Amino acid sequence: QGTRDHPPAHAALRDRLLAAVVACFKRHGAAAIDTPVLELRETLTGKYGEDAKLIYELQDQGGELLALRYDLTVPFARYLAMNKITNMKRYHVAKVYRRDNPATTRGRYREFYQCDFDIAGQFDPMIPDAECLKIVHEILSDLQLGDFLIKVNDRRILNGVFAVCGIPESKFITTCSTVDKLDKMPWEEVRSEMVGEKGLSPEAADHIGEYVQLHGGLDLIERLLQDPKLSQNKLAKEGLGDMKLLFEYLTLFGITGQISFDLSLARGLDYYTGVIFEAVLLQQENDHVEEPVSVGSVAGGGRYDGLVGMFDPKGRKVPCVGVSIGIERIFSILEQRVNASGEKVRTTETQVLVATPHKHLLAVRLKLISELWDAGIKAEMLYKKDPKLLKQLQYCEDMGIPLAAIVGEQELTDGVVKLRDVATREEVKMPFYTRFQKYFQNLEITESSG
Amino acid sequence: QGTRDHPPAHAALRDRLLAAVVACFKRHGAAAIDTPVLELRETLTGKYGEDAKLIYELQDQGGELLALRYDLTVPFARYLAMNKITNMKRYHVAKVYRRDNPATTRGRYREFYQCDFDIAGQFDPMIPDAECLKIVHEILSDLQLGDFLIKVNDRRILNGVFAVCGIPESKFITTCSTVDKLDKMPWEEVRSEMVGEKGLSPEAADHIGEYVQLHGGLDLIERLLQDPKLSQNKLAKEGLGDMKLLFEYLTLFGITGQISFDLSLARGLDYYTGVIFEAVLLQQENDHVEEPVSVGSVAGGGRYDGLVGMFDPKGRKVPCVGVSIGIERIFSILEQRVNASGEKVRTTETQVLVATPHKHLLAVRLKLISELWDAGIKAEMLYKKDPKLLKQLQYCEDMGIPLAAIVGEQELTDGVVKLRDVATREEVKMPFYTRFQKYFQNLEITESSG
Numbered sequence: 001q002g003t004r005d006h007p008p009a010h011a012a013l014r015d016r017l018l019a020a021v022v023a024c025f026k027r028h029g030a031a032a033i034d035t036p037v038l039e040l041r042e043t044l045t046g047k048y049g050e051d052a053k054l055i056y057e058l059q060d061q062g063g064e065l066l067a068l069r070y071d072l073t074v075p076f077a078r079y080l081a082m083n084k085i086t087n088m089k090r091y092h093v094a095k096v097y098r099r100d101n102p103a104t105t106r107g108r109y110r111e112f113y114q115c116d117f118d119i120a121g122q123f124d125p126m127i128p129d130a131e132c133l134k135i136v137h138e139i140l141s142d143l144q145l146g147d148f149l150i151k152v153n154d155r156r157i158l159n160g161v162f163a164v165c166g167i168p169e170s171k172f173i174t175t176c177s178t179v180d181k182l183d184k185m186p187w188e189e190v191r192s193e194m195v196g197e198k199g200l201s202p203e204a205a206d207h208i209g210e211y212v213q214l215h216g217g218l219d220l221i222e223r224l225l226q227d228p229k230l231s232q233n234k235l236a237k238e239g240l241g242d243m244k245l246l247f248e249y250l251t252l253f254g255i256t257g258q259i260s261f262d263l264s265l266a267r268g269l270d271y272y273t274g275v276i277f278e279a280v281l282l283q284q285e286n287d288h289v290e291e292p293v294s295v296g297s298v299a300g301g302g303r304y305d306g307l308v309g310m311f312d313p314k315g316r317k318v319p320c321v322g323v324s325i326g327i328e329r330i331f332s333i334l335e336q337r338v339n340a341s342g343e344k345v346r347t348t349e350t351q352v353l354v355a356t357p358h359k360h361l362l363a364v365r366l367k368l369i370s371e372l373w374d375a376g377i378k379a380e381m382l383y384k385k386d387p388k389l390l391k392q393l394q395y396c397e398d399m400g401i402p403l404a405a406i407v408g409e410q411e412l413t414d415g416v417v418k419l420r421d422v423a424t425r426e427e428v429k430m431p432f433y434t435r436f437q438k439y440f441q442n443l444e445i446t447e448s449s450g
Numbered sequence: 451q452g453t454r455d456h457p458p459a460h461a462a463l464r465d466r467l468l469a470a471v472v473a474c475f476k477r478h479g480a481a482a483i484d485t486p487v488l489e490l491r492e493t494l495t496g497k498y499g500e501d502a503k504l505i506y507e508l509q510d511q512g513g514e515l516l517a518l519r520y521d522l523t524v525p526f527a528r529y530l531a532m533n534k535i536t537n538m539k540r541y542h543v544a545k546v547y548r549r550d551n552p553a554t555t556r557g558r559y560r561e562f563y564q565c566d567f568d569i570a571g572q573f574d575p576m577i578p579d580a581e582c583l584k585i586v587h588e589i590l591s592d593l594q595l596g597d598f599l600i601k602v603n604d605r606r607i608l609n610g611v612f613a614v615c616g617i618p619e620s621k622f623i624t625t626c627s628t629v630d631k632l633d634k635m636p637w638e639e640v641r642s643e644m645v646g647e648k649g650l651s652p653e654a655a656d657h658i659g660e661y662v663q664l665h666g667g668l669d670l671i672e673r674l675l676q677d678p679k680l681s682q683n684k685l686a687k688e689g690l691g692d693m694k695l696l697f698e699y700l701t702l703f704g705i706t707g708q709i710s711f712d713l714s715l716a717r718g719l720d721y722y723t724g725v726i727f728e729a730v731l732l733q734q735e736n737d738h739v740e741e742p743v744s745v746g747s748v749a750g751g752g753r754y755d756g757l758v759g760m761f762d763p764k765g766r767k768v769p770c771v772g773v774s775i776g777i778e779r780i781f782s783i784l785e786q787r788v789n790a791s792g793e794k795v796r797t798t799e800t801q802v803l804v805a806t807p808h809k810h811l812l813a814v815r816l817k818l819i820s821e822l823w824d825a826g827i828k829a830e831m832l833y834k835k836d837p838k839l840l841k842q843l844q845y846c847e848d849m850g851i852p853l854a855a856i857v858g859e860q861e862l863t864d865g866v867v868k869l870r871d872v873a874t875r876e877e878v879k880m881p882f883y884t885r886f887q888k889y890f891q892n893l894e895i896t897e898s899s900g
Contacts, residue, residue, distance in 0.1 A: 003488055005529050008481035008540065015482060027823055029830035029849075031458035031797035032465060036561050037487065037518075037545065038453055056488075057509045068487075079455050089798075090458065095487065111486050123833035130816075131833075138823065252816040347481035348539075366580075366702040373477055373588065380479035383573035383581075399479075 003111040008347035013338065014113075014331055017143070018093055021115045021325055024139050025091035028131060030117055033090045035075040037097075041065040043311075047074050047271070054098045068097035072116045073271075073307070073322065080120055081311030086318050087121040109328065118322030120308070126242050129275045129303060130249035132323040136279050136299045137255045139325055145298070145333060147282040150258055151215075153265040154243055155272050155302075157224075158212075160236020161263070164229040165207040167200065173270060174198055179212050180266035183280075187213060215262040218247045239274070246275065267302060274303030275321065281333070298326045346400040352419075353401050354381040355392040357408040362386070364407050368417070372405075379405075396422040453561040458797035463788065464563075464781055467593070468543055471565045471775050474589050475541035478581060480567055483540045485525040487547075491515040493761075497524050497721070504548045518547035522566045523721075523757070523772065530570055531761030536768050537571040559778065568772030570758070576692050579725045579753060580699035582773040586729050586749045587705045589775055595748070595783060597732040601665075601712040604693055605722050605752075607674075608662075610686020611713070614679040615657040617650065623720060624648055629662050630716035633730075637663060665712040668697045689724070696725065717752060724753030725771065731783070748776045796850040802869075803851050804831040805842040807858040812836070814857050818867070822855075829855075846872040 006014065044055055044067050056068040069075055072092045080088065093115045100110060117135055119128040133150060140148045158179070162172050178193050187209055194205040211230075214220060221244045230236045243261060250256050267276045279299040301323035308318035338345055354369040356362075365381050372379040380401065382392055389406070396404055406418040406427075416429040456464065494505055494517050506518040519525050522542045530538065543565045550560060567585055569578035583600060590598045608629070612622050628643050637659055644655040661680075664670060671694045680686045693711060700706050717726040729749040751773035758768035788795055804819040806812075815831050822829040830851065832842055839856075846854055856868040856877075866879040 003486035005486070005532075006484035007533070008483055011482040011484050014484075026799050027826065027828045029798050029800040029828065032456075032461035033458055034456035034461050034464075036453035036455070038547075038561065059507045059509050082455075083457070097488075111488065119833070121833070124835045127812075127816075127833040127835075134820065134823065249816055252813055253820045348479050349476050350479040362577075363702055366577075366699055370584065370703045373584065376477065378477045378479065383569070383571070383577040385574045385577075 003109060009345045010335070012347045013334060013345050014327075017327060017331055017334065018113070018115070020142050021139055021327065022091065022093060024135055024142065025115075025117050027138075028089070028117070028135060030089045030091040033076075033079065033092055034094065035069070035072075035079055035092070037069055037095070038066045039069050039075060039078070041067045043078050044070055044074060047307075047310075048269075051098075054100050056097045056099055070098060071096050072114050072324070073118070073304070076116070076118055076120075076322075077304075077307040077320070078311045080308045080318055080320075081316075085120070089117075089119045091115070091117045112328045115325040115327050116322055117325075118320055120318050120320045122319055126245045126249060126275075129242075129321050130246055130253065132301055132321055133246075133250060133259065133277060134253050134255060136277070136301075136323055136325070137253075137258060140279060140281075140298065143330060143334075145281055145330065148258060148279055148298070149260055149282055150277055150279045150299075151260050151262040151265045152243070152246070152275065152277045153262055154239035154275050156235040156239030156274060157243065157263065158266060160230060160233040160239060161208060161211045163235070164233050165204045165211075167204055167208075171198065171200070175200065175208070176266045177268065179208070179264060180268060182212060182264035182266075212263045215260050215264070217256060217259070217261060218244065218251075220261055221247060242275070267300065271304040271307045272302040273305045276300075276302035277323075296326075296329065298329050300324060300326070344400065348380075348399060348401075349378050350380045350399065350401045351378045352380075352403040352405050353392060353396050354379055355387075355389060355404045355406045357389045357406060359386040361407065361409075364412065368405065368407060393420075393422065453559060459795045460785070462797045463784060463795050464777075467777060467781055467784065468563070468565065470592050471589055471777065472541065472543060474585055474592065475565075475567045477588075478539070478567070478585060480539045480541040483526075483529065483542055484544065485519070485522075485529055485542070487518055487545070488516045489519050489525060489528070491517045493528050494520055494524060497757075497760075498719075501548075504550050506547045506549055520548060521546050522564050522774070523568070523754070526566070526568055526570075526772075527754075527757040527770070528761045530758045530768055530770075531766075535570070539567075539569045541565070541567045562778045565775040565777050566772060567775075568770055570768050570770045572769055576695045576699060576725075579692075579771050580696055580703065582751055582771055583696075583700060583709065583727060584703050584705060586727070586751075586773055586775070587703075587708060590729060590731075590748065593780060593784075595731055595780065598708060598729055598748070599732055600709050600727055600729045600749075601715045602693070602696070602709055602725065602727045603712055603715040604689035604725050606685040606689030606724060607693065607713065608716060610680060610683040610689060611658060611661045613685065614683050615654045615661075617654060617658075621648065621650070625650065625658070626716045627718065629658070629714060630718060632662060632714035662713045665710050665714070667706060667709070667711060668694065668701075670711055671697060692725070717750065721754040721757045722752040723755045726750075726752035727773075746776075746779065748779050750774060750776070794850065798830075798849060798851075799828050800830045800849065800851045801828045802830075802853040802855050803842060803846050804829055805837075805839060805854045805856045807839045807856060809836040811857065811859075814862065818855065818857060843870075843872065 038058070041057060045052060048070060055070050058066040072094060076090065076092065093113065095111055096114050097111055117132065119131065136150055158176060159172055162175055167175055175194065175198060178190055178198055182190055191205045191209055194200045195202050221240055224230050225240050247256060250259055265276060265278055267278065277300065278297045280297050303321040305317060305319040308320060309315045352372065354365050354372065356365055362385050369379050369381050382395060393404060402422055404420045404422055406420055411418055415432050417432060418427050419430055420427045488508070491507060495502060498520060505520050508516040522544060526540070526542065543563065545561055546564050547561055567582065569581065586600055608626060609622055612625055617625055625644065625648060628640055628648055632640055641655045641659055644650045645652050671690055674680055675690050697706060700709055715726060715728055717728065727750065728747045730747050753771040755767060755769040758770060759765045802822065804815050804822065806815055812835050819829050819831050832845060843854060852872055854870040854872055856870055861868055865882055867882060868877050869880055870877045
């Protein structure tokens with residue numbers, strides 16, 4: 001339940017997807033690291049708030065208390081602190097585990113891949129942050145998923161907004177998680193949760209509402225920097241100044257067309273301390289998919305400057321910013337598209353099938369295929385002594401193998417291989433490899449299998 | 451304990467290793483599948499004999515009883531039976547888990563990669579089996595690990611030997627596991643275990659000893675086919691006939707020089723039913739490594755025709771043969787070699803560092819690097835507003851980045867980029883990309899970060 005086998009068509013599609021993501025991470029100079037699936041339970045506790053109940057714990061079979069990793073960010077922070085690393089750009093593509101109620105139709109499983117890219121280190125403001133957004137933009141563009149929007153905000157701006165609206169600091173986090181629901185429910189409902197459940201005054205809620213419904217670009221940042229109240233708040237001013245810088249860098253990257261400064265973006269996790277962002281796909285108007293998958297966000301991340309310090313005995317901080325690509329959701333979309341188009345995903349990469357047109361030629365096939373493998377060519381043959389030619393060509397069609405290399409008595413005599421294009425049925429004759437030809441000149445072709 | 455983080459140098463070396471193995475599997479036309487790390491406990495029980503105590507079990511947190519997978523073969527068999535697949539060539543590269551006492555110096559961990567290639571289906575004898583041996587030969591040759599030997603035997607031959615030596619069938623498996631120790635202890639000790647612990651008669655043990663100390667090639671197979679006793683045993687005769695066929699196919703593949711028919715090879719696992727094999731590295735005489743790692747076998751496998759049937763409600767059998775590459779042991783050897791040679795493993799693939807020779811050029815670097823990324827070039831820059839040129843070149847040397855693309859005021863005016871070979875210090879000037887140049891013709895270069 002909530003885990004699944006990935007049959008070849010899945011695995012091939014996902015491998016292509018992961019390869020595109022990893023190519024982008026490498027293009028940005030990241031090194032790979034790998035951490036164990038098993039972490040000490042204590043490493044994970046106290047990092048995920050109330051989601052901690054979703055952690056898979058292992059039986060105490062007379063050893064340490066272990067759990068399955070819940071994400072890749074906490075293990076990365078633990079790794080940096082344990083190894084006293086203060087400076088690193090890494091990617092990590094691996095599975096994580098959550099005892100969630102799987103919403104499998106939406107691409108949510110209990111075991112799923114995360115693809116993370118993070119930059120750790122003390123640097124000049126917003127340069128690594130801008131690169132993370134560039135990466136999201138590159139990947140979503142590369143994968144041709146259609147129009148998308150990357151929402152950006154900053155926890156400091158949100159906290160500044162809460163402060164100037166008279167919210168006590170103790171209620172920042174809980175107010176934050178209510179704001180976070182603005183992408184799923186209208187402001188009226190969010191407001192009534194603030195007043196009813198969270199105990200804010202109606203005036204404070206209305207005041208927050210004026211801010212968190214805003215979104216825009218550089219113009220909005222400039223406007224808020226002039227806002228009489230917000231400009232007086234130290235956190236908000238810092239956040240807005242950095243947001244301006246970020247937009248200038250994103251302008252240089254030429255990607256502001258897909259970026260929106262959106263004050264309603266709050267992100268669930270507690271550990272964010274600065275910039276936060278989330279990418280969503282925009283529903284295509286001329287989308288012919290019959291039942292569009294509701295996919296939510298396809299990438300997200302932000303700055304978390306305090307997490308590494310939680311694992312350091314002396315609490316030394318290592319500032320970090322990172323992005324996580326929601327590969328499973330993207331996979332759901334691509335899979336649905338492939339299914340809708342009826343396109344057949346090739347599950348193997350075989351270039352040529354070695355075939356024979358009549359009996360007693362197994363030895364020839366074995367010798368030829370061995371030469372091809374040794375030359376680095378992806379080749380297959382049927383595991384039958386005397387397969388029919390039709391069966392062999394049928395196999396090519398079923399598996400999408402583009403070529404068949406056919407050798408019969410005539411070809412052996414002539415010292416050639418007939419190379420057949422399976423789709424067009426065109427055939428060309430090619431000479432044997434010298435070594436191959438020599439071998440068969442001296443070989444009496446008998447069926448050794450009797 | 452027994453799990454580990456893989457820092458970038460490890461991860462990069464291992465990625466290369468895995469890529470070589472996967473390339474070979476794909477060359478042989480295998481499709482990838484993926485199965486969950488979590489399996490139902492009942493799937494795993496009764497498959498590994500007394501090793502079952504090494505299975506990691508998850509806490510019952512109010513759901514199914516789960517365990518971490520112990521290998522990739524049992525999940526593959528479960529997958530075939532569940533999906534009623536009777537014909538498949540697949541590979542699977544993934545981590546497995548064992549609560550073993552880790553011998554970390556020998557490359558043994560509790561969490562480790564397995565790389566499996568298996569062929570399932572009813573085919574003509576020994577054709578898929580020969581391909582598995584070809585794969586082992588290709589991978590060990592590709593990785594340039596030095597001389598190696600692939601030992602081959604057949605469970606039917608072993609059982610035939612036991613039968614003609616008068617061992618009751620109930621003692622076949624336990625005798626088998628004693629024979630398996632012949633690669634680690636001399637015959638005298640194995641014999642005394644047979645007589646002492648396993649209760650065989652001294653005559654029977656001596657008789658077994660005459661057989662299991664034999665090894666050779668086609669000549670030995672022919673001799674045993676003429677053996678008055680063995681040739682009377684149905685199982686042994688079948689096994690020897692197939693072994694002969696296998697050697698004929700391996701001759702066509704040109705790999706018999708590294709293959710030994712070795713009657714002492716028994717393999718631990720119960721589920722093998724036919725051909726079994728194991729590859730070992732041969733100690734190099736002129737090996738300059740100071741402390742050679744004792745690595746044991748680096749690949750192994752065999753035929754298991756009964757395993758899939760254990761998962762099928764009607765017991766329908768799907769014959770299978772497969773090979774598992776001992777990637778962690780190979781990794782240990784390569785790692786030790788790299789350490790001994792002092793060679794530095796590059797952890798990233800960055801082709802060029804975008805650098806500026808003086809202040810106030812952050813915008814230029816951001817623009818140029820963005821153009822490079824968009825052109826698919828692997829590029830980095832330092833995350834500083836005004837890094838010193840020396841620091842930038844030092845970073846190239848530290849990270850093994852071969853090129854630096856340098857743009858200063860002069861280059862901007864001339865519309866060129868200076869491309870510097872970091873090792874030779876040679877520099878060539880190249881024109882900007884048109885788009886890049888146009889951009890900066892209209893841009894007043896100021897430091898937006900203030």
